[in-house]
Amino acid sequence: MNVRNCRKCKKLFNYVVGPIVCPACREELEAEFQRVKKYVQENRHSDIRTVSDACEVPVDQIRQWVREERLEFSDDSTVGLNCEKCGRMIKSGRYCDDCKRDMTQSFSRVMAAGRGTAATPQKPKQEKTNPKMRFLDS
Numbered sequence: 001m002n003v004r005n006c007r008k009c010k011k012l013f014n015y016v017v018g019p020i021v022c023p024a025c026r027e028e029l030e031a032e033f034q035r036v037k038k039y040v041q042e043n044r045h046s047d048i049r050t051v052s053d054a055c056e057v058p059v060d061q062i063r064q065w066v067r068e069e070r071l072e073f074s075d076d077s078t079v080g081l082n083c084e085k086c087g088r089m090i091k092s093g094r095y096c097d098d099c100k101r102d103m104t105q106s107f108s109r110v111m112a113a114g115r116g117t118a119a120t121p122q123k124p125k126q127e128k129t130n131p132k133m134r135f136l137d138s
Contacts, residue, residue: 032057044074069093
C-alpha cells in the first residue's frame, strides 16, 4: 500500500498513479480546468493573467495545463510559451514542431543504428595445456 500526503491539502491518501494529489483535490483541479477552458473558449484574446484573475486559478497551473497540451490558446492570442529546446514561441506543449521533428528523426536514427550493428563474435577460449595450478598425488 502506497500512502502519501497530498501536495495541495497535505492529507494522507492511497496513492496509485499520476499527480500526487488526493481524489478530492484532483476533482477540484478538474473543475478549475473546465472553468478555465470554458473562459478561454469564450474569450479567445485573453492573456494568461486575465484568465487567472477571472477564474481564480494560479498562473502556474494554467501554464502547466498548456505545457501538458490540455489547454491551447488560439493562434492570434498573445499567450505563448517558449520551446524548451530552441526558445521559439509556441501555443502549447513543451517543444515546437521543428524540434519535435528533429528529436523524432534523431531517435529513429539511433534506433536504426542500434538494430543495424551485429554483435561481433568473440573467439572461443582455448583450454590451456599447462595450467598453473597443479595437484600433487599423495
